[in-house]
Amino acid sequence: MKRNPGKKRKQQLIQVWSYDQTIKALPYLLEVIRSLRENYLAMQFANHRLNKISQRKERPDRSAFIAKQEAQIDSETASSKYSQDVAELESMGIFIASPGNGVVAIPFIEEEQLAWFILELYHEDHVVGWRYQSDPLDTRRAILPKHKVVT
Secondary structure, eight states: OOOTSSSOOOOOOOOOHHHHHHHHHHHHHHHHHHHHHHHHHHHHHHHHHHHHHTTTTSOHHHHHHHHHHHHHHHHHHHHHHHHHHHHHHHHTOOOOETTTTTEEEEEETTEEEEEEEEEEESSSSEEEEETTTTTTTTBBBBBOOGGOOOO
């Protein structure tokens, strides 16, 4: 598929963070990421339960109808809460890498290139490394003293 040469690409502004800003916001970020993970897993579980109920071959009775309705409500509730958490992180310019594992990427600039601090909910250091935008997704570069400079 070719781009339309007369049409300009939209540029998206990204809020970039410093290491210091990331560390200062860490308690709040961890709470939002924890909520994101819990709501993501609840949504997955509710959707799985709803699919399981819907795939039953036998004719549904009253309890099956009630179970299906409860599963739909649970799914909608969890999905709504998850969407709120996603919106909260996106409003701060944070990318969700793996909601089930509690991994997010926080944008910053390194040598005039877009880069990402990798924050993992269940790692003891939480900020586990960084990667350039152009790096493979599983790349983790070490946080160096130059990143920790207070701005």
